[in-house]
Amino acid sequence: MRYLVSVIDDTPDSGTPDEMTPIGDFNAGLQGGGHWVFAGGLGAPSTATVVDGRGAEALFTDGPFAETKEWLSGFWVIEAPDLDVALKLAAAGSKACHRRVEVRPFR
């Protein structure tokens, strides 16, 4: 079963080299334990572009789709047999990146 672990953030310059050390350790643990699928850090919301391709011509709009006080600054996709395991890993991930995280199952 796969879960998306999203990092909830409110500071625009996350993922400093100092912050990356414990995150790297956590990632290594995920890989060693067979839980690693994919992970990544995202640029600030101000770097986002909203694209609407539903019409005849695609529309591009600068900025995130919703202005919020908190946003997604990174994520892990993990493999876990059930939610208890996923929550444990997410708690360790939250500690490693020093941010709150949200856990959601893939369908």
Next chain:
Amino acid sequence: MSPADVGAAITRAHHEEWARVVATLTRHFGDLDVAEEAAAEAFATAVERWPADGVPANPGGWLTTTARRKALDRIRRENKRADKQKQAQMMYGDDPRDSLGAVDDERLRLIFTCCHPALAAEARVALTLRMVGGLTVPEIARAFLMQEAALAQRITRAKAKIKAARIPYRVPSADDLPGRVSGVLYVLYLVFNEGYLASGPGTDPVRHDLTAEAIRLARLLRALMPADGEVAGLLALMLLIEARRTARVSATGELVTLDEQDRGAWDAALIAEGHRLVRERLATGQPPGRYQILAAINAVHTSARDVRDTDWSQVVALYDQLCRLEPSPIVALNRAVAIGELDGPDVALRIVDRLQDELAGYHAYFVARADILRRLGRSEESRAAYDRAIALAGNSAETAYLTRRRDQLG
């Protein structure tokens, strides 16, 4: 067997077997929905058949077999059998090493799943009362003054999350067990408290159905986890409070406080059982948790034949212990009240004053404050505190009591 006897047998079977039938079917089919519906159908079939066929020798076995047949019928009907069984293997591929010997009971898995910390507290309460307690949706909705549709939705959503997020059907590992047990106890205590101090102006001040259900579930948990100190503590606490239930509300529907209760009206059997549990925990010599300490405090109160015989120094010592374990303003308030009995209202007032900021929205704070000020003869300030307490209190019997007390001020 008379129709009344058959009715009693069905009620007893419902109390004793519902959770086991749901738990066994959940294990077998890997689906709470299928289990719940099939269990309900099996009991409906019993209501139809037992009066004519007689009560089976093994009602639990009969109900489980019937429910299993109903579930298979439904799955065949829906033609989803392969799906469901695949899901069952996927979801509940439980390692037998996870089990904890004596506590390995299907019902325990069900309880831990319904009380999973990833579910909202209200959802845990509703789901536990439905799946473990066997209360119907209308019964639970009535208990919590909710619309049936909203409550049904809450349960449906919780079950959907269990399935989609794959909340496991498992007794937690030994490492996680204490935290998870306290999550279950929290749910049972919420149910009990809603019964004990029913909120809502239109309800009975004490909802015996809810206190009784909470006690029944606590007894079940105690039978499943006999070595757990906090489980014993919560059961003892509930028993010692329940023992005073009839003395706690007057004939006119007014709250009767502990010091004014007719102690002869207390339920001696429940008190004896509660005291036995408290003594059993003391004998283990293990450090008590919050429920064990609260139970011990209630044991002190229920040991006194007259309020004047209350061992207040013991009560204060227990609150000191609780404060160290759980330094919360509410515990500090209760401790202050006990200190007021031991050292006088002026000492208590000094402590209570310091709690004002943290407890400004809590009715019991103003109840305690009003009573202390009354004893100090500071009527005007006491009246203001009673006014505040009345405005914040949700329980009809308590409001009646506070109003009378306020109006008696000179």
